[in-house]
Amino acid sequence: MTTGHFYGVGVGPGDPELITRKGARLIAGADVVAFHAGVGKESNARRIAADLFAATVIEEQLTYPVTTGATPHPGGYPGALAQFYEESADRLAAHLEAGRDVVLLAEGDPLFYGSFMYMHDRLAERYRTEIVPGVPAFMAATAAAASPLVRQTDVLTVLPGTLPEPELARRLADTDAAVIMKLGRTFPAVRRALEAAGRLDHALYVERASMPEQRWLPVAEVDADSVPYFSLIVVTGDSRNGPRSRTSADPIPAVAEDTAAGAELLVVGLGPGPDGWLTPEVSSALADVDHVVGYGPYVQRVPQRPGLTRHASGNTVEVDRARLALDLARAGKRVAVVSGGDAGVFGMASAVFEAAQDAAYAEVSIRVLPGVSAVQAVAARAGAPIGGDFAVISLSDRLKPWAVVERRLRAIAEADLVLAIYNPASCSRTEQVATAQRVLLEHRKPDTVVVVGRDIGRAEESLTVTTLAELAPASIDMSCLLIIGAEATRVSPAGVWTPRYVEA
Structure with a gap:
């Protein structure tokens, strides 16, 4: 059959x-x-x-x-x-x-x-x-409210109201237009998220769209106790609805050139990831600024709140990003530039000072607030591998010739320093780790201790202790930080450690 x-x-x-x-x-x-x-x-x-x-x-x-x-x-x-x-x-x-x-x-x-x-x-x-x-419900809702949803290059994001409130607020701040589904019991948290994202005044609540009993009204006027499951919220992408966070696809905007008295720019380190590694000083500073500027994934880590404008951009426009932040500070805005880890360790601090060489920013003071660096986080997980003298290097050759990287690797190896390696590999850089391993083996013993920390501080973190000879370059990517031990670095039941003393 x-x-x-x-x-x-x-x-x-x-x-x-x-x-x-x-x-x-x-x-x-x-x-x-x-x-x-x-x-x-x-x-x-x-x-x-x-x-x-x-x-x-x-x-x-x-x-x-x-x-x-x-x-x-x-x-x-x-x-x-x-x-x-x-x-x-x-x-x-x-x-x-x-x-x-x-x-x-x-x-x-x-x-x-x-x-x-x-x-x-x-x-x-x-x-x-x-x-x-x-026909999806949100299309009927926008028709009922006669409210254009997106125009031209606007981005629409569809969100479930069941998302955690901070995550919902962040996503609302980072999009042009949004549709929020699954209301009912989630409505009070959704309303707070809209307010935190600065989108409440332009959010429309639509109930039972296209049904005889349909109704719509501003979210700010809705009685939370009356919200049924068959309801949703539309946040339009009309440019008249106020600012949103910038993304890496947006051009760096121009800012008025008037210099405000006492202009200051904060450059802060967010730590490697967990909220517990965010310093109280940085947390307090971020709660007091009007603008946050940085690489997209780092900006996303800053909780959204009323009055905060976020400027997220890609990872190869550091100086342009710094100029934007300086322009905002010069115009009297309270601004923080954010970096992962510590802003002074391969972070945004150097780019800000580079941009600040322009005489136009002479009246803007720069204050750097330290954060927990990735090397500290990996070392702490391993034990105390940087308990003695150590060096830090980035294998990225985007801003320096590889010949310089290789020369520094040899010098560090010859000096018998513990070595922390940032940016060991990427999609376009797949050979550097193997080359670094070969260079180091010319000066270090094959059984030299190596610590590989991946996504340390996050739920998926892992820590591997191996040797320089057994290190597998193919397993290393941008989520990793490597610590290459010195001759005296040891592995004990308690962990990996390097003595504070050096024998003559």
Whole structure:
């Protein structure tokens, strides 16, 4: 017997007239129509499409066992849902095996925050499957509010309101336009995130878009206790809606040239990653500035709050970035340039002082606030490998010839200094580690201790202790920092350490 055909049909946001002609035809001709529903609730997808059902259609209501995180299931909320999806798939598979065509209705679009995708994961490899797109709820919401969403090169970000509040605020600040889904109980946190991102005044709340009871109003006027699940927020990309964070794709903007009295620029180190490694001095400074300037991933680490404008750019425009920060400070803005680790160790401090040589910035004072450096973090994880004299070098040859790097490697090796290596490799620099290993082996013993720290301070961190001869260059990338021991560096049960003393 030929098996049935499985269809995922988007029925749109609520208005039955927004179902596509193809979707309507498939629903009307289906042997089985399936739809999801909450416990004790009517299926919204069924309500939208019910007038299209054939008189002989078999209806399959797939009732969620739980709609919140509280459940007695031994696998918790994820386990309860996984079991539900498996059982639902088995129910639909029985119809398909019997040769019946099955249409699974999806509110909005089947692959946009919908449950259809979990059935697709379980059934598409076994049965002929087709997906019919539907109008997403946010498109109906923008139409209801008659509010243009994006223009020209604006970037749209779709966000679930279930994101952690600081993360949601950061993403809202870093995009032109946004759609926030999954409100309900999350609304108070979403509202706070909008306020922190400076987007509250231009955020529109839309409830039950395209349905007879639809309504929309500014988010600032919404009663949090009245927010249903079928609601969302639209933040438009209209340039009149205020500033947003810059990205690496944006040109460095011009700033007015008037110099303010007492102009000051802060250059701060954020540490290698964990919030616990951010110094109180830096944390206090960041809470008091109007602008944060830096490489995108570092700017993202600064919590968004009201009044803060973030200027994120790529990793090869350091001096341009420094000039922007100096211009802002000269105009009387409170500005911090941020770097990972310590700003003075292969960070932005040097670039700022380079740009500040311009006489136009003579009245801007520069204050550098130290941070925990990556070499300190890796050394601490290993023990005390830099307990004696040590040197630090970057293997990047973007700003210096490789011949200079190699000459310095030889000098450090001959001096028997512990060596910390930053920027050991990248996508375009794959040979430097192997070359450095060869150069060092000309002067160091093969059993010289080597520490490889990867993503130290982050959840995925790893620390490897090996030797100079056994170091695998292919395993090294930009997430790594290497510490090459001196002759006296030792490995003990307590860790890796280098004596403070040097024997004559």
